[in-house]
Amino acid sequence: xxxxxxxxxxxxxxxxxxxxxxxxxxxxxxxxxxxxxxxxxxxxxxxxxxxxxxxxxxxxxxxxxxxxxxxxxxxxxxxxxxxxxxxxxxxxxxxxxxxxxxxxxxxxxxxxxxxxxxxxxxxxxxxxxxxxxxxxxxxxxxxxxxxxxxxxxxxxxxxxxxxxxxxxxxxxxxxxxxxxxxxxxxxxxxxxxxxxxxxxxxxxxxxxxxxxxxxxxxxxxxxxxx
Numbered sequence: 082x083x084x085x086x087x088x089x090x091x092x093x094x095x096x097x098x099x100x101x102x103x104x105x106x107x108x109x110x111x112x113x114x115x116x117x118x119x120x121x122x123x124x125x126x127x128x129x130x131x132x133x134x135x136x137x138x139x140x141x142x143x144x145x146x147x148x149x150x151x152x153x154x155x156x157x158x159x160x161x162x163x164x165x166x167x168x169x170x171x172x173x174x175x176x177x178x179x180x181x182x183x184x185x186x187x188x189x190x191x192x193x194x195x196x197x198x199x200x201x202x203x204x205x206x207x208x209x210x211x212x213x214x215x216x217x218x219x220x221x222x223x224x225x226x227x228x229x230x231x232x233x234x235x236x237x238x239x240x241x242x243x244x245x246x247x248x249x250x251x252x253x254x255x256x257x258x259x260x261x262x263x264x265x266x267x268x269x270x271x272x273x274x275x276x277x278x279x280x281x282x283x284x285x286x287x288x289x290x291x292x293x294x295x296x297x298x299x300x301x302x303x304x305x306x307x
Contacts, residue, residue: 082155082266082268083264083265083266085229087151087264088229088262088264090147091144091147091213091262091264092231092260094140094143094144094147094209095144095206095209095262096260098136098139098143098205098206098209099202099206101136102133102201102202102205103201103202105132106129106197106198106201107194107198109128110125110193110197115185115190115191118185118186118190121182121190121193122178122185125178125181125193125197126178129177129178129197129201130175130178132201132205133168133169133174133204134168137168137169137204137205137208137209138165138168138208140205140206140208140209141165141168141208141209141211142165144163144208144210144212145162145163145164145165145216146163147213148212148213148216148265149162151264152220152265157222158222159221159222161216161220161222163212163213163215163216163220164212164215164216164219165208166208166209166212166214166215169204173204174201174204177197177200177201178197180196181193181194181196184196199257199258200257202257203255203257203259206255207253207255210255210261211253211263213226213263213264213265214247214253214263217265217266218249220265223265223266224246224248224266224267224268224270224271225246225247225248225249225265225266225271225273226247226263226264226265226266227242227245227246227263227264227266227271227274228241228242228247228262228263228264229242229262229263229264230242230261231260234260234261235256236304237256237281238256238259238261240278240281240303240304241254241261241281242261243274243275244272244274245271245272245273245274245275246266246268246271246274247273247274254281277299277303280296280299280300281300281303
């Protein structure tokens with residue numbers, strides 16, 4: 082059983098990476114000439130994916146080490162090494178940059194930065210979470226993974242945390258400024274989460290507006306249920 086202290090170590094590591102990427106992006110954006118929106122957009126399209134890839138892989142590597150250390154500390158039998166998850170797909174990053182860059186062509190160019198910061202932080206933490214998720218599906222001794230929220234976690238995250246483990250590889254739903262972590266379980270008798278938790282965790286970026294609206298409505302109804 083992963084302790085709260087161990088989970089907090091991982092959470093702090095993720096928060097540290099998010100903080101570093103925020104500082105770097107803030108500095109880079111401040112060096113740009115906002116009077117030239119086309120040039121700024123192109124600079125961001127070049128820079129942000131590299132930033133996300135660099136910090137995302139660093140976060141994933143730290144998560145893999147954390148998994149191995151926690152596994153060894155739990156005296157789990159057999160050998161296993163966690164593998165680093167891939168970075169967020171290029172098209173997702175570019176889509177976010179292009180959306181934020183719309184502000185550059187208005188009278189509120191400075192709003193492009195806050196529009197970028199939150200999703201970029203989420204993107205660099207995502208490989209860390211998916212490293213843990215992926216490790217539990219490949220580790221023959223793992224029974225799955227479960228979600229641990231921070232003490233002030235929102236209703237959505239608390240509902241996803243539920244009372245059980247996720248037994249399959251998949252998405253890890255996270256909102257901006259989400260402090261949740263994925264942690265492994267080696268308890269063969271651990272109950273599985275409600276099947277609706279899997280649906281709620283799905284990545285919605287590839288959905289049409291109608292599909293996303295239907296998905297979100299179902300999740301709201303689930304969260305509101307007892």
